[in-house]
Each structure stands twice: as C-alpha cells, then as structure tokens.
Amino acid sequence: MKAWRFYNFNDMRLDDIPEPACAPNHVLAQPLCVQPSVTEAQLAQGIPTLAYDRVKRRLETEAPIQLFGHEFCARILEVGRNVTRFHVGDRIAARAKLPCGDCPLCQSERSDLCRQGPVIGFDLPGCFSEVASLPAIALVKVDDKISDSEAACLQSLSDSVAAVETAQLCMGDTVVILGQGSMGLECLQIARLSGAGLIITVDVRDESCNISRELGADHALNATQCDIVTAIQDLTGGNGADVVFECAGGSPKQGMAGHQTLLQAIEAVRSGGKIIGVSWFGGPLPLNIDRMRERSLRYLFPDISTQAHLEHTVRVVATGRVRLKPTITHIFSGIESVPQAFEVTANKGMHKAINPAQVMMLATR
Numbered sequence: 001m002k003a004w005r006f007y008n009f010n011d012m013r014l015d016d017i018p019e020p021a022c023a024p025n026h027v028l029a030q031p032l033c034v035q036p037s038v039t040e041a042q043l044a045q046g047i048p049t050l051a052y053d054r055v056k057r058r059l060e061t062e063a064p065i066q067l068f069g070h071e072f073c074a075r076i077l078e079v080g081r082n083v084t085r086f087h088v089g090d091r092i093a094a095r096a097k098l099p100c101g102d103c104p105l106c107q108s109e110r111s112d113l114c115r116q117g118p119v120i121g122f123d124l125p126g127c128f129s130e131v132a133s134l135p136a137i138a139l140v141k142v143d144d145k146i147s148d149s150e151a152a153c154l155q156s157l158s159d160s161v162a163a164v165e166t167a168q169l170c171m172g173d174t175v176v177i178l179g180q181g182s183m184g185l186e187c188l189q190i191a192r193l194s195g196a197g198l199i200i201t202v203d204v205r206d207e208s209c210n211i212s213r214e215l216g217a218d219h220a221l222n223a224t225q226c227d228i229v230t231a232i233q234d235l236t237g238g239n240g241a242d243v244v245f246e247c248a249g250g251s252p253k254q255g256m257a258g259h260q261t262l263l264q265a266i267e268a269v270r271s272g273g274k275i276i277g278v279s280w281f282g283g284p285l286p287l288n289i290d291r292m293r294e295r296s297l298r299y300l301f302p303d304i305s306t307q308a309h310l311e312h313t314v315r316v317v318a319t320g321r322v323r324l325k326p327t328i329t330h331i332f333s334g335i336e337s338v339p340q341a342f343e344v345t346a347n348k349g350m351h352k353a354i355n356p357a358q359v360m361m362l363a364t365r
C-alpha cells in the first residue's frame, strides 16, 4: 500500500510499504477523508509545539515512520478478534488519545483520564495511508447523515466539546470566544447548545466574523477595527464576560495572535470569571499572575476528550445542531496531495483557510 512516511522534519515521502495485519481489538480501515491538525502541520515543519520532543526523538531513532493523521473518516475493511461494536463497511472516526490499560486510573475504570496511553498519529500510525490499522477502543461509528468531510472534523470537535464542558457554563452565562478558527467556531456552537446567553466572538478576519454570525454569535467583533476589551465591557454593561474561551493565541509566524489574546481575555472576563485556555503558545510567556489572583480569575485548561464526548459530536452533527460545512474551506483530491494539505494547514491565515485543509483520499483511484 501507499503510505506517507516521515524521514525527518520537512521530509515526507509517499512510500510503498506492506499492508498492516488485522490485530485483535483492532480494525483495518480505508481512510476516506483525512486532515492534518494544526499541531501536526506545524510539527511536520519542525516548529516547536505540543509533542515536539516526542516526535523529534522518534524521527531521530526510528525514521522513516508513519506519523500524524488522527483526524479522519475511514471505512472498515476487516474487524479483528474481540471487536464486537463494529462491522465491515461501517464508517468510523476516532479520538486520538488511548488509555494505557495498566495505570491506577485505567484500573479504576477512569481510563478516560489516563495520560499514559499511546496517541494515534504520534505513537501509532494514523490515516495518511491507503489502509490503516486502528484500535477499536478509540473509534466511533459515523452516522449516515454526516459526510466523510464533516466526519474528519469530529475528533477536533470532541476536543471543543471537552473545552466547553470544562467551562461548566451556567444557564445564560455571557460567553466571549477569542479566535474564530475551526476550534473557536466549534466552541461557539457547543456553548450555544449548552446554555450560553449573550455570545460575543472576536477575530481579525472579516470572513471568520461573517461565518461566526451565521453560526450564532450575537456580536462578532473584528479586532482590527475596535478595542475589543472596551467593546466587550460596553456590551456587558461594564461587567465583562462570565467565561472567555481563548482560542487565538500561538506563534505569530503561523498567523496566530502571540499571547496578546490571553492578556485581552484577562481584561475581558469579569472578576471571578473563567478563562478557558484552548490555545497552545509554543513557549513560556510573561503573565501578571497577581492581577489574576486579585480578581479571583479561574484559568482552566480543557480536559482531554472522552468516548462520551466523541459520541456527543456524532449526535450534534447528525442532527444539524452543530454545522461544520461552513468552516471547511480547502479540499484536495488523492493521497498524493497530502503535502499540500499540510502546507495550507500550517499557514491557514495566508490561505484564508478556517478548518485544516482536507484530503479526499480515494479521489484519484
């Protein structure tokens, strides 16, 4: 089969390698639509971000290796021994982080919280190949009403569900979401479903602000046209927001907002309010922690997503309560175009992309 393998950072090649065998507790599947996550696209170029050291070590000691490809929709070709939840022909999506099965959390049936297990695409091969071997425990069956393209977004959406759950919204809470990329737009829609009152979103791109209004924001502010802290204070009667989701921070080299948006989140949230830190900054940053202490701010990081979160994403997308199509801006055809998808996803701002670029894997067969 054809599979993309990494020989180093910035060196991916489409190789012919043997098809994997169908192991117990696994399925063999044919990837239909795959998208690199932003993290994967940055790592492919050797940009330090989440899991950089782990990927670097693997490249140094094991290359060439199949890396990345945990955001996908695939069709099951074969089911391994002990797999009862899935059948040949089912379409599937996955969550990336697996329980290890051995640690005290896994032993006490709280395996959703386990951080020691392997991650699809990082420790195990993902779906940038013609056939993939996938652990059944990570999978969810995709509803017929969901397209291959939408299903490839379910993994990321499940992280947004986890982020909104972390916020523990109260009915009617005023919510601000900084950054209207794919995760910001997902957090907007999930927060709206979960009892949010007034919803104010912020981005620097007019097209993102327009999509944000279309998907339910009461106010979508363009940060290049106003002082957003003042605007949010005005819109909330001087209180600030109950909850701020910070989804815009990150390296300016990749078109992200640096840590400016975190400073804005601290000023836009009400005293005693919550900031949900969705962004990954890629390095240490200066923060006036006493200012946060003085105002009793809660700075929370999202929990990892669980099987229940992933199943919830299937329901909310199948029933039209969350819309993913407006965020999907770039779709390529055929496994050969995977590097193009990495390039667009690593530079979404430059390409005016919202969701990561997708690859319909079978298009050229």
Ligand SMILES: [Zn+2]
Pocket (backbone or CB within 6 Å): 099, 100, 101, 102, 103, 104, 105, 106, 107, 111, 114, 115, 116, 117
């Ligand atoms: Zn464990």
